[in-house]
Amino acid sequence: MRPNGKRILLISPEPWQGLHMSKHHLSQALAARGDHVFFLDPPDQRLQGISTAQLDGITVVRYNHWLRGVNRLPLWMNRWYYGRLIKRIAARTGGPFDIIWCFDTSRLQIFPNGVGLKLLHLADYDILYTGQGLITSAEIIFTTCRVVADEVAPRSKARTINIGHALDARWTKGLDGQRVRTNNTVRDVVFTGQLANTYNDWEGFLSIASGHPEIRFSFIGPYDPKFPEPAFQALYILPNVEFTGLMTKDQLIPRARAADLLLFGFRSAQRAKERANPHKVLEYLSTGNVIVGSYTMEYGTGQDMMCLAPEGGDLKETFDKALANYAELNAAQERAKRIAYATQRTMDRLIERIDRELAALSA
Numbered sequence: 001m002r003p004n005g006k007r008i009l010l011i012s013p014e015p016w017q018g019l020h021m022s023k024h025h026l027s028q029a030l031a032a033r034g035d036h037v038f039f040l041d042p043p044d045q046r047l048q049g050i051s052t053a054q055l056d057g058i059t060v061v062r063y064n065h066w067l068r069g070v071n072r073l074p075l076w077m078n079r080w081y082y083g084r085l086i087k088r089i090a091a092r093t094g095g096p097f098d099i100i101w102c103f104d105t106s107r108l109q110i111f112p113n114g115v116g117l118k119l120l121h122l123a124d125y126d127i128l129y130t131g132q133g134l135i136t137s138a139e140i141i142f143t144t145c146r147v148v149a150d151e152v153a154p155r156s157k158a159r160t161i162n163i164g165h166a167l168d169a170r171w172t173k174g175l176d177g178q179r180v181r182t183n184n185t186v187r188d189v190v191f192t193g194q195l196a197n198t199y200n201d202w203e204g205f206l207s208i209a210s211g212h213p214e215i216r217f218s219f220i221g222p223y224d225p226k227f228p229e230p231a232f233q234a235l236y237i238l239p240n241v242e243f244t245g246l247m248t249k250d251q252l253i254p255r256a257r258a259a260d261l262l263l264f265g266f267r268s269a270q271r272a273k274e275r276a277n278p279h280k281v282l283e284y285l286s287t288g289n290v291i292v293g294s295y296t297m298e299y300g301t302g303q304d305m306m307c308l309a310p311e312g313g314d315l316k317e318t319f320d321k322a323l324a325n326y327a328e329l330n331a332a333q334e335r336a337k338r339i340a341y342a343t344q345r346t347m348d349r350l351i352e353r354i355d356r357e358l359a360a361l362s363a
Contacts, residue, residue: 002080006098009061009086009116013104013127015041015257016060019194019246021220022123022144022279023103023167029347031057038093042107050092061089063113075110090115102138104130112136117358120158122148140361142354144279145298161357162293164298165279166350170249171286172343178257178288179336184291184327188216190259192252193280195223195243201265201294202231204315208263209241211316212323217241217263220252257287261322264341265315268295286342288335292322305338 006029016039024039028271031037031242037058043065050063063085070081090096097116100363102108103123110133111118120138120148122128125148135141135152143149149162157320191205209217235241256262262284284291285305295311307329309318322329 005034005036007038007093007095007116008099008101009038009040009089009097010101011040011104011108011278013042013106016055016058017078020249022165023121023262025347026350027058028056029169029351033348033351034070038089038097040089042104050089052093061093061094063089067074071107071109078109078133079112082108083115086112086115089138091237102134105134109133110136117361122152124148128152140357147297159361163350163353163357164345165282166347167282167286167342167345168249169346169348171253171283172346175286175288175339175343179334179339181288181330181335183260184330186215186260186323186326188218188258188260190218190220190256190261191263192220192256192283193264193278195219195221196227198229201267201315202229202235204265205263205292206231206235206238207316208319209238211320213240215240218255218259219243220245220247220255222246256283257289259287259289261290261292261326262287263319264293265309266289266294268309268311268313282342282345285338288323288339290326290329291338292319305334305341 010023010027014021014023016024026036027037027039039058039060041060041062044062045064047062047064050061053060067081068076068225083232086097086100095321099119100116101119101121103121105127109131117317118137118139119142120134121142123144128148128151135156138156138158141154141156141158143160143162144165148161153160217240219241222245236243264278264280278296281293281296281299291306293306294309294315295313299308307318307322309315
């Protein structure tokens with residue numbers, strides 16, 4: 001089955017409004033090439049029934065969840081409840097769906113029958129503790145990293161494909177000026193992404209920022225000033241650190257490109273599987289900028305494109321090595337290598353691969 005021109009219900013654990021991730025970018029890319037994408041937000045108890053809104057080229061669907069505790073009931077109840085909901089949404093939006101594209105294991109626990117092709121898309125390892133019935137009832141499974149594919153493939157009769165992440169096309173525009181940068185001193189470091197979680201290496205960030213008062217550190221993304229992590233609280237009040245909050249994509253891309261160095265860090269000693277393939281890495285690589293990060297299973301040593309700490313290793317030690325070798329890392333040929341890697345992995349190319357996989361499924 002080729003998705004082009006199909007009616008797709010994409011079920012997301014994150015709402016459309018807020019920080020956009022791969023599922024949001026995929027929705028827009030599918031809609032841009034002619035699919036009819038209906039993005040199902042998490043339930044909103046303030047609503048009555050089902051509502052729809054046209055936003056950014058897709059139809060956002062919102063609904064009220066009326067059967068509390070359905071996930072603790074027998075699977076047949078979950079299948080009945082969500083089958084009924086999907087059919088109501090189909091009737092509300094103009095007809096049955098061709099594909100049920102599910103990113104969310106916290107709501108559906110098993111795919112309903114007779115509502116469309118059952119496609120499970122697993123973006124993270126830490127969502128596998130729920131939705132076991134989704135794995136066994138899916139007709140095809142996509143994952144964003146090898147560790148997830150290896151975990152679910154033995155449990156499913158469906159074909160399981162690790163397709164990785166894809167780069168939003170907006171990061172590929174206007175890159176000519178990014179291939180050459182003449183600065184040899186790091187004064188501006190940027191982190192982008194979700195900041196209100198315990199996966200981040202707050203101790204590492206604090207050690208780096210407090211050890212380099214001459215550098216300005218900008219943490220861009222949604223955050224909670226009262227987040228109960230001692231290292232976060234200490235980082236938050238440093239004079240050379242700013243937390244900007246969420247930026248639009250149009251604001252974020254030039255800000256990340258302007259940075260001298262891009263930073264990410266997760267507690268890889270405890271969370272290596274949960275952060276095996278951070279989506280932000282492709283965005284970082286597309287800028288050409290020098291990157292310092294924690295160990296990631298999907299990139300291993302960084303394939304000579306990034307400065308990655310060993311698993312459970314000291315993030316500040318890796319940061320300081322990057323500073324010492326910054327001129328070499330920031331050379332034109334190194335920047336071009338990073339840009340080339342990212343631009344070969346655009347959303348359009350990912351969708352082409354998805355097309356081939358779905359065509360093979362129906363052959």
